Amino acid sequence: MTSNIGNGNDPSQAGHSGHDHAEHPGMAHDEEAGYYAVRARAMESLLVEKGICSPNEIQTMVDRIEARSPADGAKVVARAWSDPAYKSRLLNDPDGALADLGYRMPENSPKLDVVENTESIHYLVVCTLCSCYPRNLLGRPPDWYKSLAYRSRAVVDPRGVMREFGFQVPDSTEVRVLDSTADLRYLVLPRRPDGTEGMSEEQLAELITRDSMIGVSEARSPQTATAS
Ligand code: FE
Numbered sequence: 317m318t319s320n321i322g323n324g325n326d327p328s329q330a331g332h333s334g335h336d337h338a339e340h341p342g343m344a345h346d347e348e349a350g351y352y353a354v355r356a357r358a359m360e361s362l363l364v365e366k367g368i369c370s371p372n373e374i375q376t377m378v379d380r381i382e383a384r385s386p387a388d389g390a391k392v393v394a395r396a397w398s399d400p401a402y403k404s405r406l407l408n409d410p411d412g413a414l415a416d417l418g419y420r421m422p423e424n425s426p427k428l429d430v431v432e433n434t435e436s437i438h439y440l441v442v443c444t445l446c447s448c449y450p451r452n453l454l455g456r457p458p459d460w461y462k463s464l465a466y467r468s469r470a471v472v473d474p475r476g477v478m479r480e481f482g483f484q485v486p487d488s489t490e491v492r493v494l495d496s497t498a499d500l501r502y503l504v505l506p507r508r509p510d511g512t513e514g515m516s517e518e519q520l521a522e523l524i525t526r527d528s529m530i531g532v533s534e535a536r537s538p539q540t541a542t543a544s
């Protein structure tokens with residue numbers, strides 16, 4: 317298998333490389349709905365028809381997820397880096413700690429576990445079955461997270477996958493791969509980079525990337541952050 321998953325942290329490769337929106341004026345709205353869109357609409361109609369949930373409830377859930385982004389996770393991690401008592405609460409009682417910052421997890425939402433990356437253990441999160449992800453905090457997962465390449469290779473060769481994201485885990489660090497499920501999601505607390513003493517929570521949050529909260533890379537160093 318030759319598929320590369322990571323973008324190697326190269327900003328020039330992020331997003332729409334080799335893809336020009338001018339090629340298709342009017343964007344994609346008039347395109348015929350694809351297989352998954354048709355299937356999602358059919359499931360939605362069935363759920364409503366059978367009285368399991370209302371269109372309003374579905375829209376509320378979509379809005380809630382759309383309103384979240386990695387910036388929300390970054391705020392939480394920055395607080396944990398700055399406040400040891402908060403960090404310990406986050407690790408032991410994630411829901412309570414998140415509520416402290418205004419992130420109340422919806423009722424019946426999957427349990428969220430927070431794991432801390434250290435010099436000796438590095439956690440990497442995957443959903444081998446589909447795309448389970450802490451959407452209530454981080455929003456929608458990146459496309460590569462849902463790819464078969466990532467889902468299979470993260471388990472077989474996690475160090476190789478992380479190298480593709482530009483992150484070389486030292487041999488002395490144990491790598492643990494966590495498989496998310498419908499009932500259990502993970503947030504990775506990345507290591508606080510060196511040279512960040514005295515930085516404010518807002519400044520620290522700038523260093524915390526989505527990928528570092530999945531564990532495929534580490535947080536940015538202050539040097540990298542100012543260079544970009
Ligand atoms: Fe899943």
